[in-house]
Amino acid sequence: MSEPTLTEHKLDPNKWIDKYSDYLFNYTIVRVNNYDISKDLVQETFFAGLKSAKNFQGKASERTWLISILKRKIIDHYRKINSKKGQAEVRMNFYSDGENEGNWIEERVPQSWDNEAEKQIENVELHNQIDACIDHLPEKHAMVFRMKTIQEIDTEDICKELDITSSNLWVIIHRARTQLRKCLEENWFNN
Amino acid sequence: MFKKLNITCDEATTICDKNQYGEASFFDKIKIQIHFLKCKICALYTKQNMLLTKAYKSKGASDKVKSSSLCMSQEDKEKLRKELEKLNTQ
Numbered sequence: 001m002s003e004p005t006l007t008e009h010k011l012d013p014n015k016w017i018d019k020y021s022d023y024l025f026n027y028t029i030v031r032v033n034n035y036d037i038s039k040d041l042v043q044e045t046f047f048a049g050l051k052s053a054k055n056f057q058g059k060a061s062e063r064t065w066l067i068s069i070l071k072r073k074i075i076d077h078y079r080k081i082n083s084k085k086g087q088a089e090v091r092m093n094f095y096s097d098g099e100n101e102g103n104w105i106e107e108r109v110p111q112s113w114d115n116e117a118e119k120q121i122e123n124v125e126l127h128n129q130i131d132a133c134i135d136h137l138p139e140k141h142a143m144v145f146r147m148k149t150i151q152e153i154d155t156e157d158i159c160k161e162l163d164i165t166s167s168n169l170w171v172i173i174h175r176a177r178t179q180l181r182k183c184l185e186e187n188w189f190n191n
Numbered sequence: 192m193f194k195k196l197n198i199t200c201d202e203a204t205t206i207c208d209k210n211q212y213g214e215a216s217f218f219d220k221i222k223i224q225i226h227f228l229k230c231k232i233c234a235l236y237t238k239q240n241m242l243l244t245k246a247y248k249s250k251g252a253s254d255k256v257k258s259s260s261l262c263m264s265q266e267d268k269e270k271l272r273k274e275l276e277k278l279n280t281q
Contacts, residue, residue, distance in 0.1 A: 013279045017272045022262040030258050039263055043271055050278050094201040102199025110236050117242060127250040148212065150251040155214060173212075174205040181236070181243060 008058040009065075013050055020063055021046075024070055030151050031074060031161075032143060041077060045070040071161060078162045081139040090138055093178045108182060113189040126188060133183035137176055144169060145176040198222050203233045204240075211244045 024045060028038040048069050056065060093108040095101050104110075120126050134142050144162070147153045148169070159166055198206075203226040209215045210223070227234040263271075 013275060016275065017268055021268055021271070025263050026258065026261055029261050039267055042263070043274075046271065046275055047278065050275065094199070102201040104200050104232055109232055110239060112235065113239060117239075121242070121246045122249045124253075126246060127253065130246065130250050149247045150254050152251060155212070170205060170209050174208045177208045177211075177240070177243070178204060181239065184243070 009056075009061050010058060011049075011053050011056050011062055011065075013046070013053065016046055016049070016062075016066070020066055023063070024066060027067070027070065028074065031147055032077065033146055037077065041070065041073045044073050048073070074161065075163055078140065078143065081143070090141075090175060091179055091182070093182070108178075110181065111185060111190060113185065117189050120188075129184065129188045130180070133180050133187065136183060137179060141172055141176040141179070144172045145180070148173055196222055196225050198226055200226075200230060200233050203227075203230065204236050207233070207237045207240055211240055 021042060024042045025038055028041050029035065032038055032041070045066060049066055052069075060068070091108070093105060095103055095105060134145065137145065144158065144164075147158050147161075148155070153161075155166055155169060158164075159169055164172075203223050206215050206219045206223050210220065215223075223233070223237070227237070
């Protein structure tokens, strides 16, 4: 048996599906939370990989190389949903100008919840309601919220992956969380 | 200095949200404590936020178990395999 060379990697596109489709798909779906979008992004990644195979220099492993293509596809997707018109409405919770700027808008003020709220944390139905409320967020907010809160990916990594600043991230998280809180209050805690 | 300590509800709850991930700075935490002295709404928000964080964590834990086994259907994989092979031989 000849020694495998460690320094040079080769591409073998006929084996991509078997070797990497699950890994790439999983990487994508925990970020975008949608089967068809994930499938499309993985497909685009393989196609782009094939197209630029001649540029592959063998310095990185095949998998690392494919992941770097996929990451660019995910950023593109994020930018697309970020700029998309007619996305779910962002309901303001605070006045954005005037003398009340930064104060709670009266009808959005948090109400107290019943005393049993604490006991429901692990309730599967509550988890389903959380999903339903996340789905009502603008896609961009939903994506960042899921990555940070559900997948617990580091702030720095999310910022790098989506090419956003950390202050940008915290504004998105804040908007997502205040909106989710209201949604859960109306549909669960004070239902 | 004192002006910096005076923050709005929007800012206070932003810090509170950041704090749910353990990423608020020491100075941020002082600012929200001062804000809570005069704002019961934001204090309530924070209390509820901690409960929500626990619920999100619990949901996240069960989601991670589920998502680790998520993959493309065999049918979709086969379709993609054929398309790739076609492109690869061109």
